Amino acid sequence: MNEITLSWQRNFLNNYGTPSLKLVSGKGVWVKDSNSNRYLDFLGGIAVSALGHSHKNIVKAIKKQSKTILHTSNLYQNQPSLDLAEKLRSLTKREAKIFFCNSGAEANEAALKLTRLANKNTTISLSNSFHGRTMGALSLTGQKSKQIGFEPLLENINFVEPNDLNDLAEKSKSGIGSIFFEPIQGEGGVVDLNYSFLQELENTAKNHKAFLVADEVQTGIGRCGYWFLSEAMNIEPDVIVLAKGLAGGLPIGAIMVFGELQNTFNPGTHGSTFGGNPLSCAVALAVLQTIEEQNLLENVRLRGEQLVRNLQIHPQVEKISGAGLLRGIHLSEPKAKNVVEKSQNNGLLVNAVNDFIIRLAPPLIVNEYEIDLACQKLVTAIEQA
Numbered sequence: 048m049n050e051i052t053l054s055w056q057r058n059f060l061n062n063y064g065t066p067s068l069k070l071v072s073g074k075g076v077w078v079k080d081s082n083s084n085r086y087l088d089f090l091g092g093i094a095v096s097a098l099g100h101s102h103k104n105i106v107k108a109i110k111k112q113s114k115t116i117l118h119t120s121n122l123y124q125n126q127p128s129l130d131l132a133e134k135l136r137s138l139t140k141r142e143a144k145i146f147f148c149n150s151g152a153e154a155n156e157a158a159l160k161l162t163r164l165a166n167k168n169t170t171i172s173l174s175n176s177f178h179g180r181t182m183g184a185l186s187l188t189g190q191k192s193k194q195i196g197f198e199p200l201l202e203n204i205n206f207v208e209p210n211d212l213n214d215l216a217e218k219s220k221s222g223i224g225s226i227f228f229e230p231i232q233g234e235g236g237v238v239d240l241n242y243s244f245l246q247e248l249e250n251t252a253k254n255h256k257a258f259l260v261a262d263e264v265q266t267g268i269g270r271c272g273y274w275f276l277s278e279a280m281n282i283e284p285d286v287i288v289l290a291k292g293l294a295g296g297l298p299i300g301a302i303m304v305f306g307e308l309q310n311t312f313n314p315g316t317h318g319s320t321f322g323g324n325p326l327s328c329a330v331a332l333a334v335l336q337t338i339e340e341q342n343l344l345e346n347v348r349l350r351g352e353q354l355v356r357n358l359q360i361h362p363q364v365e366k367i368s369g370a371g372l373l374r375g376i377h378l379s380e381p382k383a384k385n386v387v388e389k390s391q392n393n394g395l396l397v398n399a400v401n402d403f404i405i406r407l408a409p410p411l412i413v414n415e416y417e418i419d420l421a422c423q424k425l426v427t428a429i430e431q432a
């Protein structure tokens with residue numbers, strides 16, 4: 048074991064294992080490691096680095112805001128959070144109110160507390176889902192492997208098989224208070240939900256006067272070619288949960304709340320010291336403005352189609368799931384982890400969500416040349432693995 052590995056292990060708890068690469072800098076879609084090797088970053092910090100690395104608009108926003116004011120607490124108003132909330136509200140067709148926090152798990156906690164305060168009946172979540180690692184978000188997460196050892200978790204949560212209308216009908220028979228879903232299950236393997244199933248989630252929530260929560264932590268803010276994938280699919284959730292790419296790499300989470308739920312929280316019911324901090328909000332605003340000015344939603348749709356065209360013809364690729372620039376490459380053999388290693392050796396960063404599926408989530412700014420190059424590197428890796 049070399050000294051770098053030893054010093055990592057001496058310092059950190061083992062929940063991430065020991066990463067094999069140390070990244071030291073990045074520019075656009077490219078990152079460099081501590082040995083000056085360059086990689087195309089097709090994971091984007093797990094769907095976070097929406098504008099790639101060192102984007103000039105993000106650098107400018109950080110510089111400007113850090114010279115102005117970094118923290119105010121929520122005892123005082125701050126302009127960047129107000130500007131960001133206004134901007135987010137302008138991106139949906141319906142009237143929204145916002146709560147800011149710092150991560151996806153926290154945003155789901157807020158959504159869970161909000162919906163539980165308004166309706167105490169059972170919560171429906173989906174098997175194979177991922178909503179975060181805090182106890183509430185973990186209770187919503189439909190993966191036993193993530194929950195094991197942490198019981199007792201929250202009660203009154205029932206899991207429905209994705210795309211199974213009968214299971215949904217069965218599990219909601221005795222009354223429900225809320226339904227949580229990801230429009231595409233990201234961590235679960237980039238699993239697509241059928242349009243008819245999504246519609247039935249919405250109908251079921253309406254019929255039971257329950258609240259529908261779309262966890263768009265991974266699918267939102269342009270990742271799938273639309274500001275919000277649920278809206279693009281004509282679904283109207285009561286809450287949209289956001290995080291990851293919203294501030295392009297700074298910590299942020301948010302819930303956008305529609306309709307009667309807007310009246311549920313009162314002063315003192317919920318809060319977060321850093322939620323709505325001026326720095327993350329100023330940067331998030333710069334991210335949203337850049338996506339708009341550079342027409343990146345269209346870029347995401349076009350580059351996503353290009354990626355599918357390039358890879359779907361390969362005999363070892365069974366199918367490609369996802370939308371826009373959130374894609375799951377399903378291999379015909381269980382060698383995804385090997386493919387990740389070979390890709391890394393070829394200068395491409397991707398990840399394996401399980402033994403068969405490679406996840407791609409490159410920055411939204413990725414260009415035509417970079418897509419072709421990444422696909423070539425991935426095909427080489429698939430053939431080497």
Ligand SMILES: Cc1ncc(COP(=O)(O)O)c(C=O)c1O
Nearest residue numbers: 150151152177178179233264265
């Ligand atoms: C859909 C979804 N929800 C919630 C989370 C949790 O976000 P965080 O890691 O920021 O707490 C994730 C993270 O991968 C996610 O993909």
